[in-house]
Amino acid sequence: MNARHYAHRFAGRRAVITGGAAGIGLAFAKRFVTEGGAVSLWDISQEALDRATSALGASASGVRVDVADWPQVEAAAETSAGHLGGGIDVLVASAGITGPNVPLAAYPVEQWRQVIDVNLNGLFHCNRAIVPYMLSGNYGRIVNVASVAGKEGNPNASAYSASKAAVIGLTKSLGKELAQSNITVNAITPAAVRTAIFDQMSQQHIDFMLSKIPMGRFGTVEEMAAVIAWLASEECSFTTAGVFDASGGRATY
Structure with missing residues (x-):
């Protein structure tokens, strides 16, 4: 699929992308840089960060951080x-x-x-650490990556489903808190996207997820990045506390 890029959409804009050295995060980072922005990638793998920042060039930097650790996140926000x-x-x-x-x-x-x-908790840490910078600049776009599992609940994935449902709730709450501050907060709920995260799943669970997608295929990281790109742009000015599906027809609400 050939993504349509907007050459100057993110000119002068600065983004922090967690999980940014691979998968959906890296796909969006590539798009953000291509469209004129600068990125700071956060990831737990220094090796992956080195590869990603090298590929993205001078507009990218990286910070190794465990998002579950609040002091690390707080320090990473200052560094970024x-x-x-x-x-x-x-x-x-x-x-x-x-x-x-x-x-x-x-x-x-x-x-x-x-x-x-x-x-x-890691996503809460990141939102908490970065919102003050956005308030100071009187501008912000936050996109939290949830999952269709947070809406529907996947069997044999109770922790993942519960955590992503909570991300949806957090997003709606924070979006309402910041609704008059020129900061929008939205979430996307992808169906399964084939990334390295599949290595953490059983084949039975992967087959189950595919069976639930009416389009009959997994999403791509580029498709997720395309949805995120609008939510992260200045055009997303009257949309907040929203949840956007990218599920190949799976989501029922």
Whole structure:
């Protein structure tokens, strides 16, 4: 698929992208830079960050950060603001993990906590750390990456489904809080997109997800980046606390 790019849409804009060294985050970073912006990628893998920033060129920098750790996130926000010239205009929070695919009654307690720590607490940390920079600049666009599993609940994925449902709730709450501040807060709810996160899932679970998509295929990271690009743009000025599907027809509300 050939993406349609808008050469100057993000000219002068500065974005932090969590999970930015791979998958949906990296796909959006490529688009943001192509359309004139500068990015600071956050990821837990320094090796992946080095590859991504090298490929993106001078408009990209990287910060190794575990989003589940609040002091690291707070420090990363300050570092990124410095790299980006003192401010942050856009946050795309796409860092996440799936956890195991097992029934709830057998779900390992520590792995439950880990999924919630990364997918929910980590996303909260990132929003909390970056909102003050947006308030200071009187402008902001936040896009939180949830999942259709947060709407419908995938069996044998209780922690993931619960964490993504909570991301939807957080997004709606924060969007309403900031509705008069020139900062919009929205979420996307992708169906399954074939990325490295599939390595964390059982083949049975992957097959189940595909069976639920009316289009009969998985989404692509470029398709997700296209949805995010509008939500992260100045044109997204009267849309906040919203949830946008990119699910190949799966979502029923």
